[in-house]
Each structure stands twice: as structure tokens, then as C-alpha cells.
Amino acid sequence: MNLLLPLLLLPIWVFTTTLFSLPVHARPDPLVSTIYNPLLPSHYPPISQISAQLEAVSPGMPEVRVVHHQDVNKRILIALVVASTLLGGILLFLSCFWIQRQRNLRNSGRKSQQNLDAAKGLSLGPILGKFNSLRANGKKDSVTVIEYHLLVAATNNFSESNVLGEGGSGRVYKARFNENFLAAVKRLDRGGQDGEREFENEVDWLSKIQHQNIVSLLGCCIHGETRFLVYEMMQNGSLEAQLHGPSHGSTLTWHLRMKIAVDVARGLEHLHEHCNPPVIHRDLKSSNILLDSDFNAKLSDFGLAITSGTQNKNNLKLSGTVGYVAPEYLLDGKLTDKSDVYAFGVILLELLMGRKPVEKMASAECQSIVTWAMPQLTDRSKLPNIVDPIVRDTMDMKHLYQVAAVAVLCVQPEPSYRPLITDVLHSLIPLLPVELGGSLRITEPLPPVCPEPSSH
Incomplete structure (x- = not known):
């Protein structure tokens, strides 16, 4: 704006300067100048005679010169009025422009404050909208960044009463963003390069992979x-x-386990x-299999996942859970x-027998479920x-043998x-x-599934 005003005033300045440079006096009459010339020949007529002749030939000459001066002054006056009017118009325009700009800035500030207030009120609509949009459009490699203060408020400052579980990488909290929307927040306390790598790996894989x-x-x-x-x-x-856990599998019928x-x-x-x-998931285990309200199972925790064929014995750190x-x-x-298939076999034995993958024995030694069950299977x-x-005794024996x-x-x-x-x-x-997929x-109807009320 500081450069705009000189550029707008430059044509006016040029126009005004040109007008002021006009001559303000009339050109002297050569006849009059000749009269006063001392070198005038002696044979010229007397001055009185010449004056009489001039008055007879060009009567009223002095009045013509006065009229010429007044015309120039009028032109200058008109130019000044026009220049002043243009300058006033430009200044008025600039003032209106500045006022409108200030109003826009104030309106933008109000909208930003309203957005901030909505965020403080835990409105997760934009976040969910963006997430749903990415999923609906099939866009991958994208993940929504959620502000920290939203997580603090949704988990009641990570209250102990909202803890859903705890693993080797950190705790999982129940987060209530509004009355109708709940989520699970995993807090990764494991620092260092390993923790950062697992976090990035998890975000990378789950932003790419979409499956029920x-x-x-x-x-x-x-x-x-x-x-x-x-x-x-x-x-x-x-x-x-x-x-x-406390229910010891009492809510899981044979068909639900299958x-x-x-x-x-x-x-x-x-x-x-x-x-x-x-x-390759690389960390498949029962704690990484999550169940929704209808007992649909979903794989989680892709922090150790890798692509097949990219690893070798020298550059791959041994990771996983004992027993799997x-x-x-x-x-x-x-x-x-086939390493994931082995872990799946262990999970299948857990579902079949209700036992942990590794159990302590009386001699303070541990025994894997595979070693113990293999001869009896x-x-x-x-x-x-x-x-x-x-x-037990709730399934067809042929099905049991096949599993x-x-x-x-x-x-x-x-x-x-x-x-x-x-x-x-x-x-x-x-x-x-x-009915279960x-x-x-x-021929007989399935027994009703009445899961215990979840504490989650």
C-alpha cells in the first residue's frame, strides 16, 4: 500500500507541473519594441503619428493582452480543481480499501477463535470427516493429526479409570470425544530409536492397509x-x-471362537x-487381536511388521513374544x-484349550502350549x-478333530x-x-450370544 499511493499520484503531478509551466505573460509586440529602438532611422514618422496609426489599425490591443492572462489563470485554476478532485478520490478509495481490509482481518480472527473454541469443546467432526473422506475416496498414505489437548480432555487427563489395557509399549486409554463417539488411545512411552521406528511403522502400515x-x-x-x-x-x-482375564472365556462360545x-x-x-x-506381521498374538461389540476380530499393532523378502539374519533385530x-x-x-502361520496355530490352540501360550510349572520352569499339547492333539x-x-461337548466332534x-x-x-x-x-x-460369516x-438355531457387559 505504501508504494501504491506514489504510483497513483505520479500522473497528477506530471499533469499539474505541465500546466504550471505555461507562460503567464504575453509576447511583446514587435511594433512597440521597434518604437523604442535607439537605432531607429531618422526618416521614420514621429511617435505620436505611429501611435495614432496603431490605434486606428488595431484598436484595443492592451485589452487583448489582459484577456489572455485571465484565460491562462482560468486553465490553471481548472487544473488545480481537477487534480484536487482526483487526489481526494484516490485518498477516499484508499481509505475504503484500508477499512475493508481491517474488517476482513477482524472477521478472519473471529473465525479462527471460533474454530479454537470448537476444538476446546471437543468437536471431533472435522477429524472424523477427514478420516471418513480419506477412507471413502480410497486415499492411502494419509493419517489425521489430532491435537494433544483433545486427547487430554477425551481421556480425562489419562485417568486410571480410563485404562483399557497395558502392553510392552504403553497403556491404552478409553477416549470419549462426545456422547456418541468413543476411541482407544495408545500412549507409547517407549522412547529411543526403537520406539520412534515402531511408531512410524505403525502409522505407515495402518495408513496403507484397509481391511475389515x-x-x-x-x-x-x-x-x-x-x-x-x-x-x-x-x-x-x-x-x-x-x-x-476375569471371565476366562465364558462369553466365547464354540462358534464365536471359530x-x-x-x-x-x-x-x-x-x-x-x-x-x-x-x-509379515511378526508379532501376532492374542493381545494384538481386538474384538468389537459383535466379536468381529481385527489385527492390531503393526509396529514390527515388515515386507517379505526385505530382511536377513544380519540386519533384522529379533523381536516377538515368547510362545508365539x-x-x-x-x-x-x-x-x-510361515512365521505368522506358526503364531496363528498357537492362537488356535488358545481358542481350543483356553490356556496361555506359555505356562509356569511347579518346578518354576515354563512350558509352551505347543510342547504340552502336541502329543494329545x-x-x-x-x-x-x-x-x-x-x-467342551458343545461342538461336533468331527469339527473338533479338524480344528x-x-x-x-x-x-x-x-x-x-x-x-x-x-x-x-x-x-x-x-x-x-x-450367520457368522x-x-x-x-438346522438348529444358534444359542443366543450374551456377552458380559464390557468394562471398556
């Missing part, structure tokens, strides 16, 4: 050295909490068969999609005795003997009723 049996990432937050991940709410918690197994297999199949390049780690990975560092006379008492056979194949020490997860899925689908048609 893989948990959805709603957003993330970075606050100082602490990292936060915000997931969709899974009302029934983890499979580990359902099987080994449904969970099929859902996990579908999630793994998507990672192994439909992702390009294939993805495949022997070839534990001993030789060899990691393939292949003996049809002993198999019913190791089944979880909650679901046991699939589990035995999955936990084979030799990776090449293990089936592909696609083959596992096709073996389990016929055991699951159509399988292909089994039963």
Missing part, C-alpha cells in the same frame, strides 16, 4: 517425546483379555496374499510368512479332555510343512455357520 479384519487408525499425535495412536473403539477388548479364528485368518490372508509386497515366535526365527533368524481319545471345559488337525499343521517345526494361511482359511470356513448351514 485389520483395525482402523483414526489419527496420531506427537507431544514432546511421547507418541499417541488413536484407533477405532473395540468394545470387547483383546482376545487375551477374553480368554485369560468366528474369531476365521477373522484372524482373513486378516492374515490379506497381508500375505493381497498386499504388494506381502506383509516360530522356532526357525528364534534359532536362525529366518522370517517368512493327534490322539482322538485324549483330545476331548484337553478342550476348554467351557466349550486340531489344522492347529497341528500350523505349529510344525519345519516351515515348509506348514500350510499357507489361505489353505487354513478354506479349512475353517466350512466349520463356521453362515462361514458356509456351515445348521
